[in-house]
Amino acid sequence: MKRVLTAVALIPVVLLIVFKAPLWLFALVVASIILLALHEYLGIVEAAEITPFRWLTYVVGVLPVFFLLFSILISNLPPHSRHYWSYAPGWSLPLTWWLLALLSPLTFGIPLIFRKDMSQGLASVAASIVGTVYIGASLSMLISLRWDVTKSVLVVFILFSVWAGDIAAYYVGKNFGQHKLAPVVSPNKSWEGTIASVLASIGIAILVLHFRHVLKGWFSYAGTFAWDDTFPPVWPLTLFHALALGVLTNIAAQFGDLFESALKRGAGVKDSGTLLPGHGGLLDRIDALLFAIPVVVVYTNVAGFLDKLIP
Numbered sequence: 001m002k003r004v005l006t007a008v009a010l011i012p013v014v015l016l017i018v019f020k021a022p023l024w025l026f027a028l029v030v031a032s033i034i035l036l037a038l039h040e041y042l043g044i045v046e047a048a049e050i051t052p053f054r055w056l057t058y059v060v061g062v063l064p065v066f067f068l069l070f071s072i073l074i075s076n077l078p079p080h081s082r083h084y085w086s087y088a089p090g091w092s093l094p095l096t097w098w099l100l101a102l103l104s105p106l107t108f109g110i111p112l113i114f115r116k117d118m119s120q121g122l123a124s125v126a127a128s129i130v131g132t133v134y135i136g137a138s139l140s141m142l143i144s145l146r147w148d149v150t151k152s153v154l155v156v157f158i159l160f161s162v163w164a165g166d167i168a169a170y171y172v173g174k175n176f177g178q179h180k181l182a183p184v185v186s187p188n189k190s191w192e193g194t195i196a197s198v199l200a201s202i203g204i205a206i207l208v209l210h211f212r213h214v215l216k217g218w219f220s221y222a223g224t225f226a227w228d229d230t231f232p233p234v235w236p237l238t239l240f241h242a243l244a245l246g247v248l249t250n251i252a253a254q255f256g257d258l259f260e261s262a263l264k265r266g267a268g269v270k271d272s273g274t275l276l277p278g279h280g281g282l283l284d285r286i287d288a289l290l291f292a293i294p295v296v297v298v299y300t301n302v303a304g305f306l307d308k309l310i311p
Contacts, residue, residue: 018155020220024072027143031065037135040272040283045127048267053111057128061136064096093144097137104129138290141297150306153215154296157208162253162288164204165197172196186261198250205246241305249292256291
């Protein structure tokens, strides 16, 4: 019952933020989630007897988001006060993460030199780098999607796809599951639940992409850099992209769930935390998102199916 009540209370709040929050507030919420998830992740790392660079991981994990918030502040200044300032989260935020990823050995390697105990130096550096990319980079990509008028509906798709997939997998697996999917990592998951989860995600992809123009009307883009509330017409989507996006997103989400379970099992931890009654920790609830978000971002940018405007 706690699980259901928590979901009923949180889902409307999440959707309200996704649809109506200005970009600065949406980014601030994402930054808060990144910090909370990193806190739980680093707890798992420490339970595995690895000592990460905790505070540096926090800073690097949210640095691109706070750079974005600063950019929003600058963009709202009078034109004469922001000469030569050009920032768009659609491309600048991913670029910032690429730069941080390239510099990560330097960023976390220098503090290692000044440690007294270097017996787990490689594990400490690796765990910290993985945390910033696994949680920080993945979640911050939601801001890029939310900013883009043509791709903002993908935020809704990702959330609905993961939620529907989880529900389908749980109920089908509980009532009809006979064949274990990954008995060592997650004994309760079954192939029957997995198939049901994929089908649910495909259904969500078809619905969200078909009604994307209606959903765009629910978003508030006021104050989002140069965008306004008008939406350019686009070509109708083919069923192929809905099927591909639904399948790929769901597979990534299920691997994300299994990956976090593997981390916890390796560290001897049952839940990542106790923040959400009936659900465990925050990381336990967003683990599927952390793998699904990058897959959606990469697929939509490579396929470009949301960028084809009608002349």
